[in-house]
Amino acid sequence: MEQLQWLAVVRHGQSTGNVTAQDAETAGIEQIDIPERDADVPLSDLGREQAQAVGPALAGAAPDVAIVSPYLRTRQTAELALAGLDVPMVVDERLRDRELGVLDLLTAYGVQQRLPGEAARRERHGKFYYRPPGGESWADVLLRLRSLLRELREDHPGGRVVLVGHEAIVLLIRYLAEGLSEAELMKIARGTTVANCSISSWRGEGGELRPELFNSVEHLHAEGTPPTKQEDVDDEPV
Structure with a gap:
């Protein structure tokens, strides 16, 4: 099976949920007060600026x-980043967050x-295999990502593909x-905070x-948009 020519994954821009979660962690409280369900959390104003700054970098990469x-x-990030580019956008549930x-x-x-x-069970099993009741382990997420990458190679042989997802998705890709x-x-x-609107990429060879590239934010500096602060929290508890 022919490999992709180029693959990239962009983490979404800063969301209102990222801000609220960081405030809750800093304050040392137990619960994060986010009114929306996770799937409906929008970008913050900074997140929208970050997403717009991704556009020139993607234009230069010319994804198919x-x-x-x-x-x-993630949809808002993609729409802002792809504005003015002739790049079709396909929503795929396998890229949802853990x-x-x-x-x-x-x-x-x-x-x-x-x-x-x-907490004790997670400590014993480790983040890779720990599955919270009603939730997924990282290994579970990998099952859906494996099938997605296989389809991409089949449907876009020699193609240039960009994915827009979440922090765990970047690491697992x-x-x-x-x-x-x-x-x-x-x-x-353990040593990386995947920045909002960072780009990670691989070339077929x-x-x-x-x-x-991994966790690159140079495009954010180039556009005069500050990258997400390194203390911004993950999309899941640590």
Whole structure:
């Protein structure tokens, strides 16, 4: 099967949920007060500026198609980044964020206080395999991403594809593209905050995907838009 010529993944711009979650973590409270369901959380004003700044970088890369998570913040990011570009946008549910089940809307402190048994179980199993009740593990998310990448290679042989998703999606696409081990992925995840509207990319070479960029925010600086602060929290409790 022919490899893609180029693959990139963009994390969505800063969302109102990112801001609220950061405030809750900083204040040391147990629950994050987000009125919308996760799929309906929109971009913040800064997030919209970040998404617009992605446009010139994508224009230079000339993708054939954009595959986008169905969540509002990712669709808004893609629409703003692709404005004026002749790039079709396809929504695919397999790019949705990891589902958190009983951990939804809890801060890291909240998980420890309200669900100490789950906190202990996660510590035992590790982030890669831990599945919260009603939610997904990272391994579960990988199952849907594997099928998506296989279809992309079949439907766009030699193509140039950009994905727009979430922080966990960026890390797990890297895991798949580079054939990482669990230990290698966890080392990257522990040391990296995937910035809002960062670009990570790989180029097809010798039948494999070779790393090109990871968590790059140079395009945000170039447009005069500050990148997401490194203390911005993940889309899930740590």
